[in-house]
Amino acid sequence: xxQHSGDWWYDEAAGPMVRPYAMVSGRTRPKPAxxxxxxTTQVRALRTNSEQGTLSVEHLEIIKLCRKPLSVAxxxxxxxxxxxxxxVLLSDLIQRGDVITRDPSRTAVPVDMNLLQKVLDGVRxx
Amino acid sequence: xxxxxxxxxxEDLSVPSSVKIxxxxxxxxxxxxxxxxxxxxxxxxxxxxxxxxxxxxxxLAGVEGKNTTTVALDFGRITISSxxxxxxxxxxxxxRFWFMWDELAVGSIGAVVLVDTRRLEAGFxxxxxxxxxxxxxxxxxxxxxxxxxxxxxEMRVALDVSDNVPLVLCDARDRESCKKVLxxxxxxxxxxxxxxx
Ligand SMILES: Nc1nc2c(ncn2[C@@H]2O[C@H](COP(=O)(O)OP(=O)(O)O)[C@@H](O)[C@H]2O)c(=O)[nH]1
Ligand SMILES: [Mg+2]
Numbered sequence: 001x002x003q004h005s006g007d008w009w010y011d012e013a014a015g016p017m018v019r020p021y022a023m024v025s026g027r028t029r030p031k032p033a034x035x036x037x038x039x040t041t042q043v044r045a046l047r048t049n050s051e052q053g054t055l056s057v058e059h060l061e062i063i064k065l066c067r068k069p070l071s072v073a074x075x076x077x078x079x080x081x082x083x084x085x086x087x088v089l090l091s092d093l094i095q096r097g098d099v100i101t102r103d104p105s106r107t108a109v110p111v112d113m114n115l116l117q118k119v120l121d122g123v124r125x126x
Numbered sequence: 127x128x129x130x131x132x133x134x135x136x137e138d139l140s141v142p143s144s145v146k147i148x149x150x151x152x153x154x155x156x157x158x159x160x161x162x163x164x165x166x167x168x169x170x171x172x173x174x175x176x177x178x179x180x181x182x183x184x185x186l187a188g189v190e191g192k193n194t195t196t197v198a199l200d201f202g203r204i205t206i207s208s209x210x211x212x213x214x215x216x217x218x219x220x221x222r223f224w225f226m227w228d229e230l231a232v233g234s235i236g237a238v239v240l241v242d243t244r245r246l247e248a249g250f251x252x253x254x255x256x257x258x259x260x261x262x263x264x265x266x267x268x269x270x271x272x273x274x275x276x277x278x279x280e281m282r283v284a285l286d287v288s289d290n291v292p293l294v295l296c297d298a299r300d301r302e303s304c305k306k307v308l309x310x311x312x313x314x315x316x317x318x319x320x321x322x323x
Contacts, residue, residue, distance in 0.1 A: 120309065
C-alpha cells in the first residue's frame with residue numbers, strides 16, 4: 001500500500017515520520033475546514049475538475065484512497081503518516097472541495113437505541 | 127445551479143457515519159488479536175506523533191529538531207451498511223498515553239476491558255478510566271490456556287467490578303467468541319440507555 005507513498009519521507013528505520021514539518025509545507029494546524037476531523041470521521045473524494053498542479057504526492061494519494069469513503073484513521077494508516085499530518089493534508093483537500101466529510105452538524109452521531117440496534121444487528125450478521 | 131446543489135447533497139449523503147468500540151487492557155492481553163478476529167480488514171496501525179516526554183503534539187510548529195516518538199493505535203473495521211461503519215480500536219498499552227485514551231473514548235458506544243487471569247491487575251486502570259467517564263463497558267476475560275481458572279465471582283471481587291458490569295469469558299483468537307463479546311457490550315450499552323431514559 002505504501003510503496004509509492006513516498007519512500008523519501010517514510011523510513012522504516014528512522015520511524016514513521018522523518019520530516020513531518022516538511023510534509024505539510026510548514027503549516028502547523030489543519031485549516032478550519034479540517035478542525036473537526038476525528039479518528040473515525042469519514043472522508044470521501046469527489047470527482048472534481050479542480051486544478052491538481054499545486055497538490056503534493058500525498059494529497060493525490062489521499063484523493064485516490066478516498067474514492068471509497070474511509071476514516072481519517074484508515075487514511076493515516078494507508079499513508080503511513082501520523083494523524084496530525086494527515087489532518088492537515090485532509091483540511092487542504094476539504095477546503096478545495098476535493099474531499100468531503102459528513103456535514104459537521106451530523107458528524108457526532110447521537111447514540112440512540114436505533115443506532116445501537118443497527119450496530120447489534122450488523123455485528124450479529126458478520 | 128440547482129442540479130449542482132442536488133448532486134452535492136446526494137454525494138454528502140453517501141458519506142457514511144461511523145461508531146467505535148474501544149478494546150482496552152494491559153499490554154499483551156490480546157487486544158490486537160481480538161480486533162483481528164472480527165475485523166473485515168487486517169488490523170491497521172495508525173500513529174500519533176508525541177514529544178519524547180509523551181506529550182501530545184497538536185501543533186507541528188517547532189517539531190523539527192525536537193525529539194519525537196509515536197504512539198500506535200491498532201484498529202479494525204466492520205462495515206455495517208453503506209451508511210454505517212463500526213471501528214474497533216485497541217488502546218495503546220502504556221499508561222503515559224492516557225490522552226490517547228481520551229480521544230478514543232469520546233463518542234465511543236462502549237468499551238471492552240480485556241483481562242488476562244495471570245495479570246488481572248493490568249485491568250484496573252482501564253476499568254477505572256471507563257467508570258469515571260461513565261462509558262458503558264464490560265469485562266472480557268481472555269482465557270489463555272494453562273491459566274488458572276477462577277470463577278466469575280472471584281474475578282469480579284479481584285477486579286472490584288459491580289454486578290451490573292457484564293463479565294464474559296472469551297478466546298481472543300476466536301471470531302465467534304469475539305462476536306459474542308461485541309454483542310455483549312452493545313447490549314450493555316442499550317440497557318444503560320434504557321435505564322437513563
Ligand atoms: N495462547 C493464546 N495466545 C493468545 C491469545 N490471545 C492473544 N494471544 C497471543 O498473545 C500475544 C499478545 O496478543 P496481542 O493481541 O498482540 O496483545 P495486545 O498487546 O493486547 O494487543 C500474541 O502473541 C497473541 O498471539 C489467546 O487467547 N491464547
Ligand atoms: Mg496490540
